[in-house]
Amino acid sequence: MTENPQTRAAAGCPMEQASETFRPFEHQGMYEFLASVRGDVPIFFAPEIDYWVVTRRADIEKIMPDADRFSAELATQPVFPWPDSVGRYLEGRNFSNEAVQVACDPPRHTRIKKSAAQFLNIRQFMSYEDAIRDLVRGYIERMRGQEEIDLVEALTYELPAQVVFLLLGVTDFDPKKIKAWGDLRLHMIWGDPNEHDLDTAARDLADFWDYTVDLVEARKVSPQDDYPSKLLALRDGDDAVLTENEIKSLIFGLLIAGHETTTNAAGNLLLELLRRPNQWQAIVDDPSRAKNAVEEGLRYVTSVVAWRRQTKEPVTVSGIDLPKGAKVLLSLASANRDPAKFDEPEMFDIRRKNAQEHMAFGRGLHHCAGAPLARLELRIILEELTTAFPEMALVDDQSINFTRTLSFRGPNQILVRPCG
Amino acid sequence: MVQFTFIQPDGTRNTVYATPGMSVMETAQHNGIGGIIAECGGSMACATCHAYFDADTIAKIGASEGNEHEMLDFAATPRSEHSRLSCQVEVSEVLEGAEITIPDSQV
Numbered sequence A: 001m002t003e004n005p006q007t008r009a010a011a012g013c014p015m016e017q018a019s020e021t022f023r024p025f026e027h028q029g030m031y032e033f034l035a036s037v038r039g040d041v042p043i044f045f046a047p048e049i050d051y052w053v054v055t056r057r058a059d060i061e062k063i064m065p066d067a068d069r070f071s072a073e074l075a076t077q078p079v080f081p082w083p084d085s086v087g088r089y090l091e092g093r094n095f096s097n098e099a100v101q102v103a104c105d106p107p108r109h110t111r112i113k114k115s116a117a118q119f120l121n122i123r124q125f126m127s128y129e130d131a132i133r134d135l136v137r138g139y140i141e142r143m144r145g146q147e148e149i150d151l152v153e154a155l156t157y158e159l160p161a162q163v164v165f166l167l168l169g170v171t172d173f174d175p176k177k178i179k180a181w182g183d184l185r186l187h188m189i190w191g192d193p194n195e196h197d198l199d200t201a202a203r204d205l206a207d208f209w210d211y212t213v214d215l216v217e218a219r220k221v222s223p224q225d226d227y228p229s230k231l232l233a234l235r236d237g238d239d240a241v242l243t244e245n246e247i248k249s250l251i252f253g254l255l256i257a258g259h260e261t262t263t264n265a266a267g268n269l270l271l272e273l274l275r276r277p278n279q280w281q282a283i284v285d286d287p288s289r290a291k292n293a294v295e296e297g298l299r300y301v302t303s304v305v306a307w308r309r310q311t312k313e314p315v316t317v318s319g320i321d322l323p324k325g326a327k328v329l330l331s332l333a334s335a336n337r338d339p340a341k342f343d344e345p346e347m348f349d350i351r352r353k354n355a356q357e358h359m360a361f362g363r364g365l366h367h368c369a370g371a372p373l374a375r376l377e378l379r380i381i382l383e384e385l386t387t388a389f390p391e392m393a394l395v396d397d398q399s400i401n402f403t404r405t406l407s408f409r410g411p412n413q414i415l416v417r418p419c420g
Numbered sequence B: 001m002v003q004f005t006f007i008q009p010d011g012t013r014n015t016v017y018a019t020p021g022m023s024v025m026e027t028a029q030h031n032g033i034g035g036i037i038a039e040c041g042g043s044m045a046c047a048t049c050h051a052y053f054d055a056d057t058i059a060k061i062g063a064s065e066g067n068e069h070e071m072l073d074f075a076a077t078p079r080s081e082h083s084r085l086s087c088q089v090e091v092s093e094v095l096e097g098a099e100i101t102i103p104d105s106q107v
């Protein structure tokens, strides 16, 4: 049986209350909110953003892989459309980035994924393990001797970007540029930016696109052992495999996909561990626990809290009829704490047996292509930090702040005393 | 219904009744068998549904081919000649009595 949302809303039911209470960009209190609605409200409408929010794992698990009925094309579109001036500016800068992976549907997605997966796969990623460990150790050396540091600034912000550059065959990237280019990028699409931020962000975006174009052109002339060279070799001049612009777009997209997602995942995980010194100590005592701790971190405080789809035909979700074209926000944060899947879901426990069954990386054909790399980075960070600073402790009484975006959650700063 | 057995890395055995037409991965998930993670939901993009099939069964259902064969290179636990992606194996009569061993790690 299906229910009319208007009738329910008029009755002042929990669904209407959820609509009113939900703050899509506010991470403070998000989990408490989700826990309070999940039981009664599997789906509700969020008027501020014009999306239907889905809260239960069982529904999300069905929707994500269902490319026949749910399109992913809006996944990277701005939540609030940009003014025309931004489009004109980007056009003037020859910004020709196109949707190639996370925001396109089959058969296009299938074709492109086939090539991308030749490089973005666990075997390839594992070959970077030593290089990533060296990078992490380099950051750790610079932390030594300091009484107080911000872990985000000292390690987790830059590292994942440097790792993406490793995949691109770039080992001398200027860290200051990472910050400059990264700062507004996500805010521009998933946030609620003001005009000034948008202008700056558009300029940064276009600068990064230029960098991507130059990189691909350089690899055409002298190929290396890296992702762009691999894509160019697979293409072998054949547009039916991949066009050059698609390759540039894949390279461009990789930094966006692999940077803050992982920065935030590392920040979230470290924060939860340091809040529970006995669990930090458990990893100090036995570093082989790092692997499952990473999974529990991804479950308990995922960095991609929500991901988007749009209906391609009328569908019914948990009894609510959605028309064709309805925009749907899938709360991965909620799915990861659904008691239908996890016992005592509100507890953070690095020994949890089924932690790896979280949905932090999505589900289905778009399932995160970088998941094994993210896991590797997070594990190495934990192993190296617990070894170098077994006594690390949070600085007392700090307030933890999150950037306001629809999809991404991670602390802006984590102040610690490395030696306790 | 077809009957076969999942064997966990620690030796625990679970025998299940499976519906022909479903995949072995779906059967595992349906029966709450741990260790078949199947993150990509059967679209052959993750290799987290890797499993080892006993020799007789592999002889009957055939070894992996094509994309599945390539993807198995990316499994977290090294493949063997008995490896298949369980999302690509359809339940049918030939699986009667099969023993399907779950690898140590999928991620």
Ligand code: HEM
Pocket (backbone or CB within 6 Å): A064, A072, A101, A102, A103, A113, A164, A254, A257, A258, A259, A261, A262, A265, A302, A303, A304, A307, A360, A361, A362, A363, A364, A365, A366, A367, A368, A369, A370, A371, A373, A374
């Ligand atoms: C902990 C860190 C990360 C999280 C939580 C994460 C999460 C996600 C999510 C939720 C999706 C969309 C899934 C869907 O639509 O069903 C996705 C897609 C993707 N991710 Fe990640 N990601 C992370 C790190 C990375 C890294 C390090 C890379 C690469 C260097 C990466 C590359 C990609 C790519 C290429 C896609 C698109 C796949 C496709 O559409 O075929 N991600 N990720």
Ligand code: FES
Pocket (backbone or CB within 6 Å): B025, B037, B038, B039, B040, B041, B042, B043, B044, B045, B046, B047, B048, B049, B085, B086, B087, B088
């Ligand atoms: S479920 Fe992902 S490859 Fe089988």
